[in-house]
Every structure is written in structure tokens, then in C-alpha cells.
Amino acid sequence: xxxxxIPYMVKPNPVTGIPNGKFAIWLFLASEVMLFGALFSSYVLxxxxxxxxxxxxGLSSEILNVPLATINTMxxxxxxxxxxxxxxxxxxxxxxxxxxxxxxxxxxSFVFLVIKYFEYHHKFELGHYPSHxxxxxxxxxxxxxxxxxxxxxxxxxxxxxxxxTRMWKTDPEHFTNRVENAGLYxxxxxxxxxxxFPALYLL
Amino acid sequence: xxxxxxxxxxxxxxxxxxxxxxFVALACLTAITVGVSYLRLNRPLAIGVALVIASIKASxxxxxxxxxxxxxxxxxxxxxxxxxxxxxxxxxxxxxxxxGGRIL
Numbered sequence: 201x202x203x204x205x206i207p208y209m210v211k212p213n214p215v216t217g218i219p220n221g222k223f224a225i226w227l228f229l230a231s232e233v234m235l236f237g238a239l240f241s242s243y244v245l246x247x248x249x250x251x252x253x254x255x256x257x258g259l260s261s262e263i264l265n266v267p268l269a270t271i272n273t274m275x276x277x278x279x280x281x282x283x284x285x286x287x288x289x290x291x292x293x294x295x296x297x298x299x300x301x302x303x304x305x306x307x308x309s310f311v312f313l314v315i316k317y318f319e320y321h322h323k324f325e326l327g328h329y330p331s332h333x334x335x336x337x338x339x340x341x342x343x344x345x346x347x348x349x350x351x352x353x354x355x356x357x358x359x360x361x362x363x364x365t366r367m368w369k370t371d372p373e374h375f376t377n378r379v380e381n382a383g384l385y386x387x388x389x390x391x392x393x394x395x396x397f398p399a400l401y402l403l
Numbered sequence: 404x405x406x407x408x409x410x411x412x413x414x415x416x417x418x419x420x421x422x423x424x425x426f427v428a429l430a431c432l433t434a435i436t437v438g439v440s441y442l443r444l445n446r447p448l449a450i451g452v453a454l455v456i457a458s459i460k461a462s463x464x465x466x467x468x469x470x471x472x473x474x475x476x477x478x479x480x481x482x483x484x485x486x487x488x489x490x491x492x493x494x495x496x497x498x499x500x501x502x503g504g505r506i507l
Contacts, residue, residue: 217475226478230485237489245496261440273433281426284468288419292412387468394460397433398453402440 210373225381229388232349236392239342243399246334254335261402264339265319269401272315273393279308280390283357283383290376295368298379302361305386309354316347339400346396349389356382425467432460 207213208220216223247253254263286301323329323336330340360375360382367375436456444452466472471482 216477218477223477226481230481233485233489234492237492241492241496244493248496266437266440270433270437274430277426277429277433280429280464280468281422284422285419288415288422291410291415384469387464390468391461391464394464395457398436398440398457402436403446403450403453 210371210377219377221377221381222384225384229384232388236342236345239338239345240395240399243338243342246338250334255333256335260335260400263335264401265322266401268315268319269397272312273397275308275312275315276390276393279305279312280387282308283386287376287379287383290368290372290379293372295365299361299365302357302379306354306357306361309350309357312350313347313354316343342396342400346389346392349392353382353386353389356385421467425463428463429460432456 206220210219212218213220213223254260256263282301282304286298286305289295289297289301320340328336330337360379364375364378367378436453439452439456440449471478
């Protein structure tokens with residue numbers, strides 16, 4: 201049986217000037233922008249249509265846990281630099297450092313999810329489910345979708361840290377490109393949070 | 404990173420310093436965002452300030468961590484198209500509510 205090989209996964213495609221995998225991940229991120237864009241648009245619509253935001257009164261910063269969200273923002277920012285350093289380690293041919301930085305990225309992703317769990321748990325204890333009002337509906341939808349993206353990142357990064365590392369021995373350049381592509385996705389997840397944090401928690 | 408450019412480890416290590424600098428900038432801007440929220444500015448001003456700071460942070464992540472600063476034209480063309488449709492999706496509902504004289 202002949203093996204199908206996707207061309208230009210290491211060298212740049214002469215048409216685009218970049219490897220196909222990288223172009224594909226940017227196309228995927230473009231679709232992700234539209235996914236989150238639609239939900240941000242819903243947020244704007246719900247907010248402008250409400251006589252008061254949040255509907256039950258007070259301020260978002262009084263209803264949601266700002267200190268925990270601030271810690272989570274720092275956790276994500278830190279995970280972004282560990283992610284880029286894991287890629288840089290691959291470029292410099294240091295697999296040991298790649299493992300260290302990638303493991304740190306995954307650990308920080310779990311920290312983010314654990315903090316998010318405590319936030320959600322507290323809201324559920326108070327009986328504040330997505331059905332409570334529009335504020336909680338959009339809060340849980342946006343942060344929930346973002347959380348799913350974090351889980352997706354953990355799966356990909358864990359693959360690269362474990363089974364995926366085998367490629368390092370056979371094709372290190374291709375492996376480095378894979379890490380870069382995973383990094384692009386991870387930074388996008390961080391980028392979404394950069395806007396979610398002030399929009400939901402502070403304004 | 405430019406995939407076609409020859410790899411120079413010495414030049415590359417300079418980027419590492421850039422990554423740490425961006426990390427510090429992002430941490431500082433996060434602190435400023437939270438700090439400004441405690442000033443209890445009026446809502447339009449608070450939204451404006453938060454959006455400006457978030458945009459600066461997002462630009463730093465995209466330019467340095469995602470290497471947009473040295474990316475090929477095809478990526479910029481793709482992003483320009485994405486930004487256009489993103490703004491369209493974002494602004495359409497806002498424009499409909501503007502007719503009622505109320506926005507945010």
C-alpha cells in the first residue's frame with residue numbers, strides 16, 4: 201500500500217511561502233476568530249439591549265471573582281511564554297528543555313482549569329446557572345467555549361510531549377513545525393482570554 | 404519566523420530576550436487593566452481604556468509570540484479578510500441598537 205504524504209510540511213510551499221501545516225493552522229484560527237466573533241457579537245447585543253448590565257444589578261466586578269480571573273490571566277500569559285520557549289528549544293536542538301517548557305505549559309493549563317472549576321463551583325452553589333439570566337448565559341457560554349479550547353490545547357500539547365516526540369529522532373524539523381503550529385493555537389487561546397477578561401469581569 | 408531564512412542560533416537567541424520582555428509587558432498591562440477598573444471611571448471611558456489595553460496586549464502576543472512581525476504576506480491577507488468579517492459580525496448588532504439611541 202502506498203503511503204500518502206502531505207507535501208511541504210517542512211519546506212515552504214512555493215505558492216504561499218510557508219509550510220502547508222502553518223498555513224492550515226492560520227486558516228483554522230481565522231475560522232476560530234469568526235466563532236468567538238459571533239459570540240462576542242451576541243454579548244454586545246445582549247448588553248446593549250439590557251436596561252442594566254448585569255441584569256440583577258451591581259457591577260460585573262462585584263458578581264464575578266476578579267482576583268481569581270486576574271490570577272488565571274497571569275497563568276495563561278505565563279503558559280504563552282513557556283509555549284514559545286518550548287518551540288525555541290526545538291529550534292536550538294535542545295529536546296530536554298523542550299520537554300521542560302512543554303510540561304510547564306501543560307501544568308499551567310491544568311492550573312487554569314482548576315481555578316475555573318472553583319469559579320464555576322461557587323456560582324453553581326449560589327444557584328447561578330446559565331439559565332439564571334443573560335449575563336450568566338453569555339458568561340458561561342464564552343468561558344465554557346474558551347475552557348473547551350484549553351482542553352483541546354492540553355490534548356495536542358500532551359501528544360507532542362509524549363508520543364509525538366518520536367518524530368524528533370526521524371524528522372526534527374517537521375516536529376519543530378508541529379510545535380510551532382500548536383503554539384499558534386495556544387497563543388490564540390491566550391489572545392481570546394485577553395479580551396474575555398475585561399469584557400466579562402471588569403466592565 | 405521566516406521558514407525560508409537560514410537559521411542563525413546567535414540571532415535567534417536575541418528573540419528569547421524579546422519573549423521575556425513581552426511577558427513582563429503583558430503582566431504589567433494586566434495589572435493596569437485591573438487597577439483602572441477600581442478607579443470606577445464612567446462606563447464609556449472604562450470600556451475605551453480596557454479595549455485599548457486589551458488591543459495592545461493582543462498585538463504583542465500576535466506580533467512576537469505568534470511571529471506575525473516577520474510573517475509572509477499571505478498570512479496578512481488572510482488576517483485582513485478575517486478582521487473585516489469579524490468587525491462586520493461585531494458591529495452589525497451594535498448598529499441596530501444605535502437606532503434606539505442606546506449603546507453599551
